[in-house]
Ligand SMILES: [Zn+2]
């Protein structure tokens with residue numbers, strides 16, 4: 001899976017066209033809402049599928065949370081990414097499972113990330129509101145809070161918006 005992310009990320013990072021190089025790293029040790037000193041955070045819920053390694057059941061989620069920590073030192077930008085996991089609601093003691101994102105879903109997440117990089121590091125204006133509203137609506141739907149790692153850590157957009 002990381003290969004897909006890297007390719008899409010590199011194509012978008014090239015379009016920033018600021019003379020800095022950016023790289024993306026997967027890092028499961030980053031803590032939501034606690035970026036280390038000098039790092040900035042962006043988080044986003046997106047579409048993904050999960051599948052249970054116990055019963056093989058799979059389920060879609062419109063709130064697969066992804067946390068990004070990012071930093072620019074000199075001309076080198078680094079983004080660390082951690083997709084949060086979910087577990088099966090049918091199995092007892094079901095293990096937390098990794099999210100599987102389609103290229104389309106990765107695109108949406110990384111577009112949001114690039115917008116944040118523009119705003120936080122290059123003083124660009126945030127994108128227009130209608131664009132954001134569109135994605136908010138898309139993400140409405142049922143959600144199993146007790147099976148969502150982001151909910152457990154208090155960072156899920158589902159919880160923040162109160163339904
Ligand atoms: Zn299961």
Ligand SMILES: [Zn+2]
Pocket residue numbers: 063143144145148149150151152156157158159
């Ligand atoms: Zn959640």
